[in-house]
Amino acid sequence: xxxxxxxxxxxxxxxxxxxxxxxxxxxxLFAHNxxxxxxxxxxxxxxxxxxxxxxxxxxGGKQQLYEAAxxxxxxxxxxxxxxxxxxxxxxxxxxxxDRYLAFVDGHxxxxxxxxxxxxxxxxxxTHAIVDEVRRTAADQxxxxxxxxxxxxxxxxxxxxxxxxxxxAGPRLRMTVSTWITVVEAASLIWLDEEKQPPVGELRDWxxxxxxxxxxxxxxxxxxxxxxxxxxLDLEERDGPVGELARRMLPxxxxxxxxx
Amino acid sequence: xxxxxxxxxxxxxxxxxxxxxxxxxxxxLFAHNxxxxxxxxxxxxxxxxxxxxxxxxxxGGKQQLYEAAxxxxxxxxxxxxxxxxxxxxxxxxxxxxDRYLAFVDGHxxxxxxxxxxxxxxxxxxTHAIVDEVRRTAADQxxxxxxxxxxxxxxxxxxxxxxxxxxxAGPRLRMTVSTWITVVEAASLIWLDEEKQPPVGELRDWxxxxxxxxxxxxxxxxxxxxxxxxxxLDLEERDGPVGELARRMLPxxxxxxxxx
Numbered sequence: 001x002x003x004x005x006x007x008x009x010x011x012x013x014x015x016x017x018x019x020x021x022x023x024x025x026x027x028x029l030f031a032h033n034x035x036x037x038x039x040x041x042x043x044x045x046x047x048x049x050x051x052x053x054x055x056x057x058x059x060g061g062k063q064q065l066y067e068a069a070x071x072x073x074x075x076x077x078x079x080x081x082x083x084x085x086x087x088x089x090x091x092x093x094x095x096x097x098d099r100y101l102a103f104v105d106g107h108x109x110x111x112x113x114x115x116x117x118x119x120x121x122x123x124x125x126t127h128a129i130v131d132e133v134r135r136t137a138a139d140q141x142x143x144x145x146x147x148x149x150x151x152x153x154x155x156x157x158x159x160x161x162x163x164x165x166x167x168a169g170p171r172l173r174m175t176v177s178t179w180i181t182v183v184e185a186a187s188l189i190w191l192d193e194e195k196q197p198p199v200g201e202l203r204d205w206x207x208x209x210x211x212x213x214x215x216x217x218x219x220x221x222x223x224x225x226x227x228x229x230x231x232l233d234l235e236e237r238d239g240p241v242g243e244l245a246r247r248m249l250p251x252x253x254x255x256x257x258x259x
Numbered sequence: 260x261x262x263x264x265x266x267x268x269x270x271x272x273x274x275x276x277x278x279x280x281x282x283x284x285x286x287x288l289f290a291h292n293x294x295x296x297x298x299x300x301x302x303x304x305x306x307x308x309x310x311x312x313x314x315x316x317x318x319g320g321k322q323q324l325y326e327a328a329x330x331x332x333x334x335x336x337x338x339x340x341x342x343x344x345x346x347x348x349x350x351x352x353x354x355x356x357d358r359y360l361a362f363v364d365g366h367x368x369x370x371x372x373x374x375x376x377x378x379x380x381x382x383x384x385t386h387a388i389v390d391e392v393r394r395t396a397a398d399q400x401x402x403x404x405x406x407x408x409x410x411x412x413x414x415x416x417x418x419x420x421x422x423x424x425x426x427a428g429p430r431l432r433m434t435v436s437t438w439i440t441v442v443e444a445a446s447l448i449w450l451d452e453e454k455q456p457p458v459g460e461l462r463d464w465x466x467x468x469x470x471x472x473x474x475x476x477x478x479x480x481x482x483x484x485x486x487x488x489x490x491l492d493l494e495e496r497d498g499p500v501g502e503l504a505r506r507m508l509p510x511x512x513x514x515x516x517x518x
Contacts, residue, residue: 170455171464174448178441178468185440189433196429205430205479209437212471219506220464232514242516247478255491257501 022047022057026069031110035066070126073110074133077103081140089231090207090240092144097183097203104187105199112191134184138176142168145176145227171221179210207240281306281316285328290369294325329385332369333392336362340399348490349466349499351403356442356462363446364458370450393439400435401427404486431483434476438469466499 013021025047029038040062044051058064080099083092104111139149147168168176183206190202197205218225235241272280284306288297299321303310317323339358342351363370398408406427427435442465449461456464477484494500 170452174445174464177448178444181440181444182437185437186433189436193429201479205433205476208475208478209472212475213468215507216467216471216503217464219467219503220460229514237516244475244478248474255488257496 018053019057022049022054022065023068023072026065027072027107027110030066030069031073031107033109035062038062040065067125067129070129073107074129077133078136081137083140083144085144088235088239088241089144090211090235093141093210094203094207094240096140097206100183101187101199101203104191105195108191112188134177134180137180138173141176141180142173145172145231169221169223171217172224172227175213175217175224179213182206182209182213204240208244211241211244277312278316281308281313281324282327282331285324286331286369289325289328290332290366292368294321294369297321297325299324326384326388329388332366333388336392337395340396342399342403344403347494347498347500348403349470349494352400352469353462353466353499355399356465359442360446360458360462363450364454367450370446393436393443396439397432397435400439401432404431404435404490428480428482430476430480431486434472434483438472441465441468441472463499467503470500470503 022043026038026043029042029046040051040054043065044054047054054065055061058068077100080103081096083096085092143149145168148166186202186206190196190199214224214228214231218228232241281302285297285302288301288305299310299313302324303313306313313324314320317327336359339362340355342355344351402408404427407425445461445465449455449458473483473487473490477487491500
């Protein structure tokens with residue numbers, strides 16, 4: 001392996017910088033191509049380095065690079081869920097959803113290949129990474145609803161919006177996990193339908209579904225009902241819940257035989 | 260390969276009967292064990308035949324047997340969705356859900372391994388089979404909502420409950436597909452939580468979610484609103500929608516700042 005033809009910039013990178021550069025090149029390729037269509041040569045030439053250098057950093061080859069790229073994407077995705085604890089819950093969720101959908105938009109092919117499965121490079125380790133992202137998303141939502149989570153073992157702070165600090169019950173956890181699945185499924189359908197409807201409409205529709213699922217669960221579960229009632233106090237008349245409620249009226253208004 | 264030790268019953272089976280017997284043995288094994296733990300020897304000994312005989316019927320070995328077993332399970336699952344076109348929509352859906360959840364209950368490990376992915380025997384062909392089951396479920400629901408589908412190109416019959424016979428728009432299709440994902444995800448969580456809550460509660464909760472998702476979509480989509488209004492006319496006061504509406508009231512009743 002000769003370094004005679006390398007540009008100065010080639011050598012100036014530290015080990016960490018080089019590793020980051022290779023992962024970033026791999027992520028770009030995996031994000032826009034199914035994993036089976038990405039070769040180590042592609043990664044090397046995208047990063048402007050030799051194939052042996054890629055192997056020096058990733059002796060496990062494509063599988064190891066894929067996992068490192070996935071790990072990096074998972075870290076980025078988990079950043080989307082961090083949100084301050086102020087204002088109506090639906091506004092917080094809308095901001096997190098905007099960041100999440102921007103990620104989906106920017107990593108479309110890779111996101112699809114990853115979540116749809118069937119890829120040659122999927123293993124129990126890659127599944128564990130995807131599951132961790134889902135769990136982080138669920139934990140963040142439960143935290144904002146006022147619950148203690150693994151990441152925040154003492155529950156939310158002192159701002160009054162979330163006073164409980166114990167663990168959520170099974171029905172509420174199932175509702176939240178289910179909605180996260182809804183978001184994933186809707187994102188895949190959205191990519192499949194060439195990103196229609198516009199992303200803002202998709203976001204509003206997912207917010208509606210969150211409210212609808214939580215409301216439906218609240219009718220059968222006292223804990224969820226308490227959470228919903230406290231969350232509704234924070235909502236504003238012009239916010240998503242108020243709008244949803246007012247849009248619902250004309251649909252059901254003459255169906256009094258059901259009440 | 261000697262046939263000296265075989266019982267008379269061994270030879271009496273026709274080719275089709277033998278094939279069916281082997282698939283049924285494989286399905287039983289795949290339903291209760293992760294695919295990687297099932298060997299051809301297991302299938303042979305469960306069916307009471309020799310390993311070479313299994314290979315004669317399935318020269319592709321375990322992969323071919325797995326796909327045949329999956330195909331057979333998919334056919335069985337698709338039967339769950341067939342439902343007559345009478346009565347409130349939620350009653351039809353409840354009956355289909357009962358059959359589906361009974362299938363999940365009876366094929367727990369295999370169902371989980373299949374839908375969670377990551378199995379060594381998963382290929383684009385097995386994914387296509389799973390996708391076909393999802394599409395069949397979606398088509399059945401859209402058919403009952405009054406739409407033309409691939410399986411019923413002229414739409415529903417003359418019984419008046421479903422007078423349209425054109426294709427559903429993208430938002431309604433997305434709502435239905437999303438709910439099917441909810442059912443799958445909730446089924447997996449249910450298996451993971453040792454089949455808690457009781458299956459009847461899970462069924463009612465999934466029905467609530469169907470109504471809630473459809474209602475939320477109806478507020479943004481005229482087509483869905485029309486469908487919901489017609490469906491509500493068929494619902495009974497003591498049915499799931501009436502009960503959901505009455506249970507919803509105490510949760511929201513003093514939140515007038517949102518209306």
